[in-house]
Amino acid sequence: MEKGRTVIVGAGGFGRELITWAGDAHLAGRLPPLAGLIDDAPGALDGFDYPVGIIGSIADFAPQPDDRLLMAIGTPRVKAAVAGLLGDRGGRFATMIHPTAVIAGSARIGEGTILCPLSLVSADAAVGRLVSVNALSSIGHDVRVGDRSTLSAHVDLTGGVSLAEDVMVGTGAKLLPRVKVGAGATIGAGSVVYRTVGPGRSVYAAPARTLRAAQPDSAAR
Ligand SMILES: CC(C)(COP(=O)(O)OP(=O)(O)OC[C@H]1O[C@@H](n2cnc3c(N)ncnc32)[C@H](O)[C@@H]1OP(=O)(O)O)[C@@H](O)C(=O)NCCC(=O)NCCS
Structure with missing residues (x-):
């Protein structure tokens, strides 16, 4: 097992889920022990009962060389900003594979990616960096998932x-099968997507239709 400590970045709903999943990964020898969470809201865990707490803010956190960070922020644009901030201070993101996740031997998983319980990555799939795959999600054969x-x-x-x-x-x-989704797009809950989704677009429902066109800044990213 790696030495050092695991620090969860973000104490929202996903961060609270990761407290348990990171504990499972630690027991399986895949992560250092969990030291706590960082969040700019110091009271984010008030009213909850967890064995670890907030150990600092994202704004001020100075990662130690052996720290392994777990990205618990779901919104990609916020993820990018926070990863940039912590990366500039030398922070390194851990790849967390829950012991119940199933990964084909031919699949590739990027650094900082999190595979939650009962997720699946199938043959020859390529999952990028800092990707979050929540519970029970399935990534089929030959799928590409961008950073x-x-x-x-x-x-x-x-x-x-x-x-x-x-x-x-x-x-x-x-x-x-084979649907392509452009950068920065959003796929609404419960959508069935059967054709290409352009960059920055939001689609929803089944079959999925366009809710709104790309915003000027999202297409440029
Ligand atoms: C698609 C989505 C991004 C749109 O969010 P939004 O821009 O805030 O849109 P709104 O909530 O204003 O909804 C706009 C319209 O689309 C409808 N709509 C929104 N999402 C929908 C969905 N997933 N399926 C069907 N209809 C949907 C709304 O009912 C509303 O219809 P109306 O104008 O007739 O009232 C969002 O609804 C969604 O599905 N997000 C995913 C949430 C999720 O799965 N989170 C998981 C982490 S916990």
Whole structure:
């Protein structure tokens, strides 16, 4: 097991989930012990009962050389900003594979990516850096997932789907084989997506339709 300590970045709902999942990964010898969470809201865990607490703010946190950070922020654009900030201070993000996740031997997983319980990455899939794959989500054979993208729980990316960078996929969404999704797009919860989604677009429902066109800044990212 790596030496040092694990620090969760963000104490929202995903951060609280990761307290348990990181503990499981530690017991499986895959992560150093969890020291706590960092969040700019010092009271983010008030009213909850966890064995670890907030140990600092993101704004002020100075990572130690052996710290392994776990990105618990789901929104890709915020993820990018926070990862940049902490990376500039020497922070290194841990890749967390929950012991119940299943990964094909031919799949590739980027640094800083998190695979939550019962998630699946199938043959020859390539998952980028700082990707969040929530519980029970499935990444099919030959799928590409771009850096910082987030799959909420119960997402189904079928064979050959390709997500560019910074894509947010809502819970329960299904993407049909070989569908391509552009950078910064959002796929609404429960969508069934059967054709290309352009960069920066938001789509929703089944079959998915455009909710709004790309925003000027999202297309440029
Ligand atoms: C698609 C989505 C991004 C749109 O968010 P938004 O821009 O705030 O849109 P609004 O909530 O204003 O909804 C706009 C319209 O689309 C409808 N709509 C929004 N999301 C929808 C969805 N997933 N399926 C069907 N209809 C949806 C709303 O009912 C509303 O319809 P109306 O104008 O007739 O009232 C969001 O609804 C969504 O699905 N997010 C994913 C959430 C998720 O899975 N999170 C997981 C982490 S916990």
